[in-house]
Amino acid sequence: MRRPILLVLFALLTVPLGAQSPAPLQVPFQQFKLANGLNVILHRDPSIPLVAVNLWYYVGSANEKPGRTGFAHLFEHLMFEGSKHVPEGQFDLLLEGAGGDNNGSTSNDRTNYVIDVPSNALELALYLESDRMGYLLDTMTPQRVDGQRDVVKNERRQSYENRPYGMASIELDKMLWPPTHPYSWPTIGYMEDLTAASYSDVVEFFKKYYTPNNASLVIAGDIDLDRTRALVEKYFGEIARGTIVEPVAPPAAILTDVQKKTITDKVSLPRLYMAWLTPRMYAPGDAALDITASVLAGGKNSRLYKRLVYDMQIAQDVSAFQQSGALGSSFLIVATARSGHTAAEMQKVIDEEIERLQRDGPEPREVQRAINQMEASFYQRMERVGGFGGKADQLNAFAFAGGSPDFFAEDLARYTSLTPSDIQSAAVRWLPADRRVELVVEPEEKR
Amino acid sequence: MTLSSRLAPLACALFVGVSLTAQSPIERSKPPALGPTPQLKLPAIQKSTLSNGVPVWLVEAHEVPMVQISLLLKAGAGDDPSGKFGLASLTAAMLDEGAGSRSALEIADEIDFLGASLGTSSSFDASTVRLGVPVARMGPALTVMADVALRPTFPEAELERLRQERLTDLLQARDDAASVAPMAFARLLFGPSNRYGTGVIGTEATIKGFTTSDLNAFHSAWFQPANATVIVVGDVTATSVVPLLEKQFGSWRAAGAAPRRTAVPNAPQPAQRQIVIVDMPGAEQSQIRIGDVGVPRSTPDYFTLQVLNTILGGSFTSRLNQNLREQHGYSYGASSRFDMRLSAGPFIAGAGVQTDKTAEALREFFNELTAIGKPVSAEELTKAKNYLALGFPSQFETISDFSAQLEQLVVYGLPDNYFADYVKNLEAVTADAVMKAAAKYIQPQRFLVVVVGDRKVIDPGIRALNLGMVRTMSVQEALGE
Numbered sequence: 065m066r067r068p069i070l071l072v073l074f075a076l077l078t079v080p081l082g083a084q085s086p087a088p089l090q091v092p093f094q095q096f097k098l099a100n101g102l103n104v105i106l107h108r109d110p111s112i113p114l115v116a117v118n119l120w121y122y123v124g125s126a127n128e129k130p131g132r133t134g135f136a137h138l139f140e141h142l143m144f145e146g147s148k149h150v151p152e153g154q155f156d157l158l159l160e161g162a163g164g165d166n167n168g169s170t171s172n173d174r175t176n177y178v179i180d181v182p183s184n185a186l187e188l189a190l191y192l193e194s195d196r197m198g199y200l201l202d203t204m205t206p207q208r209v210d211g212q213r214d215v216v217k218n219e220r221r222q223s224y225e226n227r228p229y230g231m232a233s234i235e236l237d238k239m240l241w242p243p244t245h246p247y248s249w250p251t252i253g254y255m256e257d258l259t260a261a262s263y264s265d266v267v268e269f270f271k272k273y274y275t276p277n278n279a280s281l282v283i284a285g286d287i288d289l290d291r292t293r294a295l296v297e298k299y300f301g302e303i304a305r306g307t308i309v310e311p312v313a314p315p316a317a318i319l320t321d322v323q324k325k326t327i328t329d330k331v332s333l334p335r336l337y338m339a340w341l342t343p344r345m346y347a348p349g350d351a352a353l354d355i356t357a358s359v360l361a362g363g364k365n366s367r368l369y370k371r372l373v374y375d376m377q378i379a380q381d382v383s384a385f386q387q388s389g390a391l392g393s394s395f396l397i398v399a400t401a402r403s404g405h406t407a408a409e410m411q412k413v414i415d416e417e418i419e420r421l422q423r424d425g426p427e428p429r430e431v432q433r434a435i436n437q438m439e440a441s442f443y444q445r446m447e448r449v450g451g452f453g454g455k456a457d458q459l460n461a462f463a464f465a466g467g468s469p470d471f472f473a474e475d476l477a478r479y480t481s482l483t484p485s486d487i488q489s490a491a492v493r494w495l496p497a498d499r500r501v502e503l504v505v506e507p508e509e510k511r
Numbered sequence: 512m513t514l515s516s517r518l519a520p521l522a523c524a525l526f527v528g529v530s531l532t533a534q535s536p537i538e539r540s541k542p543p544a545l546g547p548t549p550q551l552k553l554p555a556i557q558k559s560t561l562s563n564g565v566p567v568w569l570v571e572a573h574e575v576p577m578v579q580i581s582l583l584l585k586a587g588a589g590d591d592p593s594g595k596f597g598l599a600s601l602t603a604a605m606l607d608e609g610a611g612s613r614s615a616l617e618i619a620d621e622i623d624f625l626g627a628s629l630g631t632s633s634s635f636d637a638s639t640v641r642l643g644v645p646v647a648r649m650g651p652a653l654t655v656m657a658d659v660a661l662r663p664t665f666p667e668a669e670l671e672r673l674r675q676e677r678l679t680d681l682l683q684a685r686d687d688a689a690s691v692a693p694m695a696f697a698r699l700l701f702g703p704s705n706r707y708g709t710g711v712i713g714t715e716a717t718i719k720g721f722t723t724s725d726l727n728a729f730h731s732a733w734f735q736p737a738n739a740t741v742i743v744v745g746d747v748t749a750t751s752v753v754p755l756l757e758k759q760f761g762s763w764r765a766a767g768a769a770p771r772r773t774a775v776p777n778a779p780q781p782a783q784r785q786i787v788i789v790d791m792p793g794a795e796q797s798q799i800r801i802g803d804v805g806v807p808r809s810t811p812d813y814f815t816l817q818v819l820n821t822i823l824g825g826s827f828t829s830r831l832n833q834n835l836r837e838q839h840g841y842s843y844g845a846s847s848r849f850d851m852r853l854s855a856g857p858f859i860a861g862a863g864v865q866t867d868k869t870a871e872a873l874r875e876f877f878n879e880l881t882a883i884g885k886p887v888s889a890e891e892l893t894k895a896k897n898y899l900a901l902g903f904p905s906q907f908e909t910i911s912d913f914s915a916q917l918e919q920l921v922v923y924g925l926p927d928n929y930f931a932d933y934v935k936n937l938e939a940v941t942a943d944a945v946m947k948a949a950a951k952y953i954q955p956q957r958f959l960v961v962v963v964g965d966r967k968v969i970d971p972g973i974r975a976l977n978l979g980m981v982r983t984m985s986v987q988e989a990l991g992e
Contacts, residue, residue: 111574112908113549149539153837156828158542161894163901182901184546191543199539214840218796222843222863225795228686286549301534330793331686333679364619374616377672380679402679433624440626440645446575447909 089442089472091455094289095463100305101277104296105459105469107284109449115285116450117179117189119197120460122280123273124173125253126246126312126391134216134253135261137170139269141212143177144168148199152208155192162188169452170251173390174464176457180450183286187295190283194299197279201270206263213258220252228331232505236337239323239501240394245314247391275306280463284456285449314391317341319499326504333380336407337503338397338414342494345388346465351478352490353386353395358434359426359487360384360397360417365433367417368397376413378405390465395494407504418495425488438479442472551904553930556917557749561761563736567753568917569743572910576646578745578752579910580653582660582760583921584638586733588711589775589853596706597713599633601673601721602729606631606640608669611658615669618655627652629659633711635775635852637922638733643911646746650755657759660734665726677718685986688791688963689863692798695789695989696961700804700857703991706775707856715992737769740921744910775854778804781957784979789989790966797869797964798861801876803957805858808851808923814936815948816849821895822945823847823883823953824860828894830879831860839875841868849952853923858952866965870972873960877978880955884946892942900934961989 094106125136144166146152159166164181179189224230234250241248281300283292319341343349361368361384372379382399399410448454462471557569588599607622607629608615622629627644629652640660644652684690694710701708712718741760743752780803806816817825824831824847835845845862860880864872907913920929962969966983974981 109574112904113551114905114908150542153828153833154542157894160826160828160898162545163897163899163903165902165905180905182904183549185901187543188545191539195539211837211840215836215843218836218841218863218865219843221795221865222689226688226863228683297534298537302536330791332682363623365616365623370616374672377675380676380683400683402675403682429624433620436626437623440577440628440643443575443577443645444643444909447577449908450905 089446089476091446091459091470091472093459093469094293095469096293098276098297098301100301100303101275102300102303103280103463104293105280105282105463106287106289106292107282107455107459108287108289109284109455110286112449113183113286114449115181115183115186115189115283115287116454116456117181117186117193118282118284118450118456118460119177119193120280120464121175121274122278122309122464123175124171125249125251126172126314127273128246128249130249131257132261132265133249133257134251135257135265135269136175137251137253138212138216138258138261139266140168140170140175141216142204142208142266143196143200145208145212146203147196148202150192150195152203155196158188158192159185164189167452172247172251176452176460178451178457186283186287186292190295190299193281194303197274197276197300198303200274201267204263204266209261209263209266213261216252217255217258220255220258224250224252229329229335229505231327231329232335232337232503235325235327236339236396236501236503239325239503240319240339240341241317242315245317246312247314247317247389271306273309275309276300276303277305278309280460282456282459282469284454284459312391317392319501322498323501325502326506328508329505331505331507333403334401334407334507335505336399336401336410337501337505338411339501339503340395340495340499342386342393342395344392345390346478349490349494350386350388350393352482352486353393353494355431355434355438355479355482356421356487356490356495357384357386357395358437359421359430362434362437365430367421368399368414371413371417372399372410378402378409378413407506411502415497418491418497421491422488422495425484428484431482431484431487435479435482439476442476548901549904551907553907556927559749559753561741561757563761563763565736565739565741565760565763567741567743567756568921569747569749569752570913570917571746571748572744572913573746575910576746577643577910578646578649578743578747579641579643579914580649580656580752580756581639581641581742581914581918582656583740583742583918584734585738585772585922586638587633587636589635589706590733590772591706591713593704595713595717595721595725596709597677597711597717598721598725598729599638600711600713601677601718602726603631603633603638604673605665605670605726606663607659608673609664609666610655611662611664613655613658615666618659621655622652625652629656631659635707635711635856637918639918641914649747649752653755653759661760661763663730665723665730667723670721670723670726674718674721677712678715680712681715681718685990688794688796688798691789691791691986691989692800692861692961692963693859695787695963696800696802696859696959697857698989698991699787699961700781700802700959701778705778707778707852707854731766732770735765735769736763737765742914742917742921744913744917775852777855780804781959784956784958784960786960786962786973786978786981787989788966788970788973788981788983789961789963790983790985791963792965792967794963794965795866796863797866797872797962797969798863799869799872799876800859800861800961801880801958802847802857802859803954803959804855805849806851806952807853807855809853810851812948812952813851815940815944816952817899818892818895818937818940819883819945819948819952820847820849821898822887822891823879826895826898830883831862831876834875834879835862835864835872839868839871841865841872841875845876866968869962869964869969870976873962873973873978874976877955880953880958883949883953886946887942889942892940892945896937896940900937903933
């Protein structure tokens with residue numbers, strides 16, 4: 065659950081960085097709330113004359129109802145189709161004409177919208193972003209819903225049905241989470257639910273979730289702080305506050321045994337997925353599992369890569385990652401077999417390596433190597449202001465998690481403080497052999 | 512723009528936390544005007560030369576304590592010998608599989624431990640070794656990089672491993688319509704003997720044939736000081752980095768005279784329109800690719816073509832995407848591009864479209880490819896020019912963005928004032944020039960059309976369009992296997 069954020073907060077870095085760490089992990093910011101509840105975070109970075117306008121709505125596929133899966137994402141598409149003062153098509157035309165780019169994305173937990181523009185188009189971006197927050201329904205029609213329904217169905221065909229192994233993630237989530245848990249259904253939605261989505265669903269969803277008090281706006285880049293603040297007041301201040309959104313209350317998710325399944329696809333090689341339920345984002349164990357993933361499958365010397373791909377050459381690839389969510393996480397190991405080899409052969413090796421990690425723990429150098437890689441990635445993520453994963457998006461991600469928007473140094477410290485025994489403990493506690501999911505994708509019979 | 516005085520007190524009121532009800536609606540009847548265009552002030556490219564003549568281009572970027580150091584060689588897949596397509600790419604991939612006194616695993620361990628990344632690759636036009644590293648650990652990482660670039664050992668066992676990896680990549684590509692479509696398009700357009708008809712990694716046959724002697728021969732011929740440029744972008748100065756570069760690369764000497772590059776021959780245009788259906792039974796979408804032989808990067812029409820393609824298929828609001836996605840909902844996205852290389856690469860328009868709308872989508876593609884020959888409106892022209900010109904600064908945001916821009920200057924021999932004149936050159940593009948370029952470069956009557964999809968469902972509709980001769984192929988046939 066998110067902590068309430070103070071009404072007005074001016075903050076700089078609060079936790080001192082280690083002596084060896086250079087300054088740029090500091091992201092100075094101003095944060096304040098409008099009277100209607102909109103959270104606003106400003107960050108000045110004048111290195112390039114660009115501005116990122118990044119808006120998070122605190123709604124994702126986890127807020128959906130069964131029978132209407134995929135709706136949060138379908139709704140995201142509708143946000144680009146025009147609002148009361150912005151005729152259909154103009155949102156993109158005006159931004160491109162100003163040299164800008166824009167996008168949106170929907171996850172289980174949230175929906176984000178990014179507009180990146182040259183600094184002289186800041187006001188245009190705020191006008192457009194505020195118009196669809198305040199006035200989307202004024203010109204919404206069933207025809208617009210139908211149009212984007214077709215586009216989203218094609219997004220699903222392109223990214224799932226027609227992509228090799230594309231259906232595996234959907235199967236995996238169904239096996240990992242209980243059917244009433246909102247992480248059990250895909251963000252893209254089931255085809256029949258996309259068909260069923262109606263105009264009245266759009267109206268209801270907008271009124272419930274797309275309110276200023278359920279959103280957070282970051283403006284970062286080459287900005288004048290006072291002027292930007294005044295522009296935000298101007299464009300967003302008039303939008304009425306909505307009702308309070310109750311947090312999602314998911315049922316408990318626990319695996320009590322091994323769930324196995326085999327599906328087929330139009331592919332040449334078998335692929336194995338192994339998955340566990342793990343601690344939610346930022347909870348104890350979450351960072352240790354990121355480093356565990358790197359020890360297992362990050363780089364040539366990682367344990368699984370070295371054995372499966374480098375030494376034995378029975379796999380074409382192997383990856384491992386902690387997929388962190390606000391309501392819970394999953395840890396995945398994915399490996400594709402070489403021709404003539406099987407998922408079972410790979411699984412035997414993976415089991416041996418997990419057992420070895422649980423029994424003996426990792427070498428200090430393995431852990432330090434993974435931490436050093438992680439640290440470098442933190443600095444790389446400071447380079448871009450806009451887009452998905454740029455500084456503006458990261459400030460909003462930290463705010464969403466309930467902490468200070470400038471949680472960068474603390475977040476990094478979650479990793480740099482880890483020891484080999486932390487990794488061993490995480491592997492023992494969170495990667496048990498008798499409580500997990502095993503999914504195999506086998507090639508269809510040759511046609 | 513100036514601040515409305517009405518707003519300032521309101522902002523102050525909120526600052527002290529007074530709760531207010533929503534303000535009255537503001538004027539929204541038209542979008543706010545843009546302010547004066549900001550000027551992009553790029554840092555200077557500092558040029559120097561190592562004692563063996565290797566040029567060093569350095570750009571200081573001090574926002575983040577990272578640096579990218581790239582060694583760029585003017586030799587790529589376009590320089591593959593006949594019958595050995597894929598050699599440049601495999602040579603590059605093998606560089607970090609053993610170098611100097613280090614094994615493949617030792618190189619990877621050292622680079623990973625330093626928090627660095629080291630990439631080795633070849634495109635059609637160049638080969639590059641790119642090191643990204645925290646500045647504090649630049650020295651030791653550079654030592655590994657120099658070994659990798661200059662002293663690879665090409666161990667037999669690692670070659671066998673990469674050979675199997677690449678053969679498996681080719682096998683897996685056949686599963687994916689979105690991979691098959693561009694590969695089949697290139698092969699059918701350029702043919703099996705022109706280098707551009709085959710992907711940079713080569714074919715099953717060539718990959719099976721490579722030996723460590725091939726790798727050594729390619730490396731010693733092309734990885735020479737006379738072909739090389741070092742590009743540095745990041746939190747460094749010439750004083751801090753050039754002596755390190757001199758130490759690692761300054762004593763590098765040529766094994767012999769550098770070979771002359773031979774341009775990939777310009778492929779002939781298709782004589783007439785033809786349609787090739789590549790069968791993927793059960794596919795939920797058809798992957799469409801349409802086009803012909805485009806232009807080399809050296810084309811005098813470069814800026815006109817950028818504007819033309821932005822109107823046609825280079826951005827979200829371009830005609831192809833508006834038609835196929837927004838108007839008809841046949842696709843998640845449609846686009847087009849001129850793939851410009853040292854010689855003429857393809858012009859290619861494409862989309863993934865739902866199987867049962869394949870013929871309808873093809874019809875719309877040809878409607879747009881024909882309509883682009885008519886005059887474009889002033890409004891559409893301005894939007895396209897502004898999109899490119901005003902968006903130009905975003906191409907320099909990160910050190911790897913900036914490095915990529917500098918690589919283009921080197922590989923294509925672009926002038927020193929290229930960045931400074933970029934916007935001016937775009938602004939000079941006229942509607943008349945766009946129309947002439949469309950007439951010259953977008954000729955739908957000779958386009959090759961490749962559709963990778965479920966043949967038995969899409970075949971009748973495609974034939975009924977009467978676009979031209981229709982052939983059907985299996986994936987293996989289309990890829991020449």
